[in-house]
Amino acid sequence: QKEVEQNSGPLSVPEGAIASLNCTYSDRVSQSFFWYRQYSGKSPELIMSIYSNGDKEDGRFTAQLNKASQYVSLLIRDSQPSDSATYLCAAFPNILTGGGNKLTFGTGTQLKVEL
Amino acid sequence: EPEVTQTPSHQVTQMGQEVILRCVPISNHLYFYWYRQILGQKVEFLVSFYNNEISEKSEIFDDQFSVERPDGSNFTLKIRSTKLEDSAMYFCASSEKGLTAYEQYFGPGTRLTVT
Numbered sequence: 001q002k003e004v005e006q007n008s009g010p011l012s013v014p015e016g017a018i019a020s021l022n023c024t025y026s027d028r029v030s031q032s033f034f035w036y037r038q039y040s041g042k043s044p045e046l047i048m049s050i051y052s053n054g055d056k057e058d059g060r061f062t063a064q065l066n067k068a069s070q071y072v073s074l075l076i077r078d079s080q081p082s083d084s085a086t087y088l089c090a091a092f093p094n095i096l097t098g099g100g101n102k103l104t105f106g107t108g109t110q111l112k113v114e115l
Numbered sequence: 116e117p118e119v120t121q122t123p124s125h126q127v128t129q130m131g132q133e134v135i136l137r138c139v140p141i142s143n144h145l146y147f148y149w150y151r152q153i154l155g156q157k158v159e160f161l162v163s164f165y166n167n168e169i170s171e172k173s174e175i176f177d178d179q180f181s182v183e184r185p186d187g188s189n190f191t192l193k194i195r196s197t198k199l200e201d202s203a204m205y206f207c208a209s210s211e212k213g214l215t216a217y218e219q220y221f222g223p224g225t226r227l228t229v230t
Contacts, residue, residue, distance in 0.1 A: 034218065043206050043221040044158060088158065101146070102160040102171055103219060 006106035019076040023089030030091035033072045038086045079113040086110045117141045119222035127228045136192045136225045138207030147190045148208040197229045
């Protein structure tokens with residue numbers, strides 16, 4: 001069974017610090033990974049995608065992927081109170097090998113950025 | 116910026132009634148999805164739709180559920196006879212392509228309450 005695991009938190013960081021969010025997955029079929037931000041009562045908002053091993057940076061966000069270790073992370077630099085939300089990790093399979101085309105989500109990590 | 120829209124934002128219905136949830140995907144997107152999120156739980160895949168047919172569905176998507184693209188813009192989810200356990204947020208998503216890991220963008224959701 002394909003699983004995406006995240007620590008539910010809450011993860012508390014002071015304003016201006018680096019927040020580090022982690023995600024592991026159990027299925028080697030998973031090919032690509034996405035980080036979504038979800039504010040309470042709102043829908044998931046895509047913030048980062050990563051398809052290959054290594055780092056990908058976009059503004060204050062850096063996604064890291066290590067397929068050998070089946071590990072994905074998201075770093076948020078200069079954390080702001082507005083970053084306080086639940087961060088969802090999602091895996092997408094390689095459908096060319098019969099993996100389907102759905103996103104499998106983790107339970108999310110709640111991030112709190114404190115003043 | 117193009118976005119996925121959903122109506123209604125909140126639907127209250129009695130057990131056993133039929134409901135139709137509506138979505139307008141992003142106009143140049145080809146793949147459409149429905150997900151749901153029960154309060155406090157993870158986002159779960161229901162169904163994906165491409166080229167006017169279901170491409171994949173989950174175990175949740177039983178005979179009570181159906182999807183349709185009645186015209187060139189709308190994408191609907193019908194629940195024929197609602198149960199209490201169908202109470203959840205229902206999210207529509209769309210992606211430009213599904214054969215590779217293109218990003219899925221979510222609508223604001225419909226909160227379904229079954230009494």
